[in-house]
Amino acid sequence: GAVVSQHPSRVICKSGTSVKIECRSLDFQATTMFWYRQFPKQSLMLMATSNEGSKATYEQGVEKDKFLINHASLTLSTLTVTSAHPEDSSFYICSARARGRASGNSPLHFGNGTRLTVT
């Protein structure tokens, strides 16, 4: 149980285009989803926290107009990288917390991640 599907797993796009990444909880409802970014040899860095039905909370230094997050249902959150540039090339991964689970001391369920390359 507790499967999170992230799509696409890999995407190559041209500079200036937008890319949408989907994160779905397949067998549970997720009131909260998290989006992370990972650069080579670095840790997962939290970009934003997405709550169903409300605006996402962005971490300091993350441009909300560039990284659009939508959490329209209890099973789907999307991250759109708008007007992508080569410096946006990175590994993006989502995680979800099941509905009703306390924050902090309940495990997260992760997607497989998306490798974005902007040329």
Added chain:
Amino acid sequence: ILNVEQSPQSLHVQEGDSTNFTCSFPSSNFYALHWYRWETAKSPEALFVMTLNGDEKKKGRISATLNTKEGYSYLYIKGSQPEDSATYLCAGTASKLTFGTGTRLQVTL
């Protein structure tokens, strides 16, 4: 923000060896400590979530301990197998979950 550090960065052991790695975090403002196992091309899988000082948890050949007073957690793997090869991530929570850079374990025959 919780500053989480893991060591070693990578580790290479032979099948049958037991091994352990460390996760350290500031002991103040601590709430919970998570361990995840991340195999290549798969998603990170939760191993343990620990909150109390002195907590010890076990899952098969893998176990973990927590010392919140001195700010560290150990992950132990007994009798390593090739399928244990993965990156082991720890993450601490204060107001949010902060990840370490992971320990990359390679188990060879």
